[in-house]
Amino acid sequence: MKERLESVGIEMDPKKRSGSFLLLDQEVKSVAKYFEGVEIMPIRRALEEYEWLEDYMWKAVKADDVEEDVREDFNGYFIRALPNAKVEIPVEACLYLSRVKRQRIHNVIIAEEGSELNVISGCTSHPKATGMHLGVSEFYVKKNAKLTFTMIHSWSEDVEVRPRSGVIVEENGTFISNYVLLSPAKLVQMYPTAYLKRNAKAVFSSIVVAFKNAKIDMGNRAVLMEGGSCAEIISRTISKGGRVVARGHIVAEAPEVKGHLECRGLILEEGEILAVPELEAKCPNVDLSHEAAIGKIAEDEIFYLMSRGMTQDEATSMIIRGFMEIDVKGLPPALKREIDKAIELAERELL
Amino acid sequence: MKDVLRLVNLGVEVEGRKIIENVNLYIKQGQTFVLFGPNGSGKSSLLMTIIGNPKYRVVGGRIIFKGKDVTDVPTHERVKMGMGIAFQNPPKIGGVRLIDVLKHCAKLGGTEDKIEKYVKMLGMEDFLNRELNVGFSGGEVKRSEILQLLLLNPDFVMLDEPDSGVDVENVAIIGKAIRRLLERDESERRKAGIIITHTGHILDHVDADYGVVLHGGRIVCMGDPFDLLDDLRKYGYEGCVRRCLRRS
Numbered sequence: 001m002k003e004r005l006e007s008v009g010i011e012m013d014p015k016k017r018s019g020s021f022l023l024l025d026q027e028v029k030s031v032a033k034y035f036e037g038v039e040i041m042p043i044r045r046a047l048e049e050y051e052w053l054e055d056y057m058w059k060a061v062k063a064d065d066v067e068e069d070v071r072e073d074f075n076g077y078f079i080r081a082l083p084n085a086k087v088e089i090p091v092e093a094c095l096y097l098s099r100v101k102r103q104r105i106h107n108v109i110i111a112e113e114g115s116e117l118n119v120i121s122g123c124t125s126h127p128k129a130t131g132m133h134l135g136v137s138e139f140y141v142k143k144n145a146k147l148t149f150t151m152i153h154s155w156s157e158d159v160e161v162r163p164r165s166g167v168i169v170e171e172n173g174t175f176i177s178n179y180v181l182l183s184p185a186k187l188v189q190m191y192p193t194a195y196l197k198r199n200a201k202a203v204f205s206s207i208v209v210a211f212k213n214a215k216i217d218m219g220n221r222a223v224l225m226e227g228g229s230c231a232e233i234i235s236r237t238i239s240k241g242g243r244v245v246a247r248g249h250i251v252a253e254a255p256e257v258k259g260h261l262e263c264r265g266l267i268l269e270e271g272e273i274l275a276v277p278e279l280e281a282k283c284p285n286v287d288l289s290h291e292a293a294i295g296k297i298a299e300d301e302i303f304y305l306m307s308r309g310m311t312q313d314e315a316t317s318m319i320i321r322g323f324m325e326i327d328v329k330g331l332p333p334a335l336k337r338e339i340d341k342a343i344e345l346a347e348r349e350l351l
Numbered sequence: 352m353k354d355v356l357r358l359v360n361l362g363v364e365v366e367g368r369k370i371i372e373n374v375n376l377y378i379k380q381g382q383t384f385v386l387f388g389p390n391g392s393g394k395s396s397l398l399m400t401i402i403g404n405p406k407y408r409v410v411g412g413r414i415i416f417k418g419k420d421v422t423d424v425p426t427h428e429r430v431k432m433g434m435g436i437a438f439q440n441p442p443k444i445g446g447v448r449l450i451d452v453l454k455h456c457a458k459l460g461g462t463e464d465k466i467e468k469y470v471k472m473l474g475m476e477d478f479l480n481r482e483l484n485v486g487f488s489g490g491e492v493k494r495s496e497i498l499q500l501l502l503l504n505p506d507f508v509m510l511d512e513p514d515s516g517v518d519v520e521n522v523a524i525i526g527k528a529i530r531r532l533l534e535r536d537e538s539e540r541r542k543a544g545i546i547i548t549h550t551g552h553i554l555d556h557v558d559a560d561y562g563v564v565l566h567g568g569r570i571v572c573m574g575d576p577f578d579l580l581d582d583l584r585k586y587g588y589e590g591c592v593r594r595c596l597r598r599s
Contacts, residue, residue, distance in 0.1 A: 303406075305444075308430065308452060309431055309456070312427075319446075325447075
């Protein structure tokens, strides 16, 4: 289990983390906090302790979007950065699926006014698990706050994953999301959505690999609700035998907003990628753009690197790695390291 | 002097089309050849064949490198044996940083302690974290190519138009680096090479021992590179070829 946890960036090391949370199936296994400005607790306890938390439930994600059992009977984490707290060292949260058929999760993260919070969330499963991971995550980024949320998924082949995530970013707030899925899964279906108020900003980056038999339908949506808000959605998708629908949707609901979508796909040997970039403007004076491309590894690139003495595998690996390299501005080095580690693990599988 | 490269009756096809025919060339340690020829005469194809690009199919003859038949040896093995090439138009590779490729070259060439020095020599300090050839100018692409070769430190150097699309200042920088690469300023040279040039500008900075003119996939002239360049400038390729044929 330790190995599985490490593969999704979970270290349980007080020196490298501000806090730690571990959920096994439906049961909270450990909660630890190493930094003053941050609160971490099981969501059930947080709901008992803070009456006001009810106001945050089902506000960023619609209750109708999930099945009844997920609404009624859930567990999960509550993470909150106190006003003006700068939590640079990441808080880690791990959701481990082992025996249950339906792992029902409800998470809430709140970055209070003026705070900065980094969260690394690793979701993984027992190699022989066959259940479903049904996770609701609601994120609230208050005025002038910044939340960087990095999620690394590493599932086993028979697991189905259907997270439902919503983010509300208040005035001048920033939300940065990184999603990494580099291991086999039977099915992943998700479409996290950010709602942006005045001058708020969201950056979504995802790196997804679909192995044989996997069905992955994922994307990011940004709703630019008020002027000055902006969003960037970047995805890199690799299919090695699986089917991927790579979505992206930016909605401009107010003038003076800006959004850009970039989907790039790469098919290794065989597989299917459907890129669906959507731009939707509901008023004049908006600036929305997208680019989408699906290709293969160019032979001249492989040959070029071989002429520098690399074997074909080394050259291919360097090119794939380059393809997955997304330069995320404002990503803390600790999170970048975890993403790089996950990519390194995946590289071996891809060749 | 030891043999470095021997092309024996080399014939090459690309997609079923013959592009090199009956080429014989013999290059020894310390020698630098210049390869002239009009567009489409097979110059780049010849270098691509020597380095082992699989698109170029050897249909006749052999390539002997350092006494070994390498006709069927894959590119990276040839490079490990001591071949190196600077491309005329290298591909852009998104996400792959120049420094990562340089580190690889230096490891192979045993020049890890010289990275900083050579980077400075070619003025590439600001490009190390840039994606390979993405947004590079003509001169920057050439400087990056030569830099990679310096670190790879090959015994046999192939340079495909290192001076094309490059301004005067850059030609001087590149010329100096090529002299180093080919050990032209050393009394005892171990390196050998072939340089393709259209303009001949690089010859203002790098002397060479022999000139070869390729025409229609065959070697048609051989001689002093500077005399050949004079002829080419005066009479053009067709005129030069006629004069060569007459002489022979």
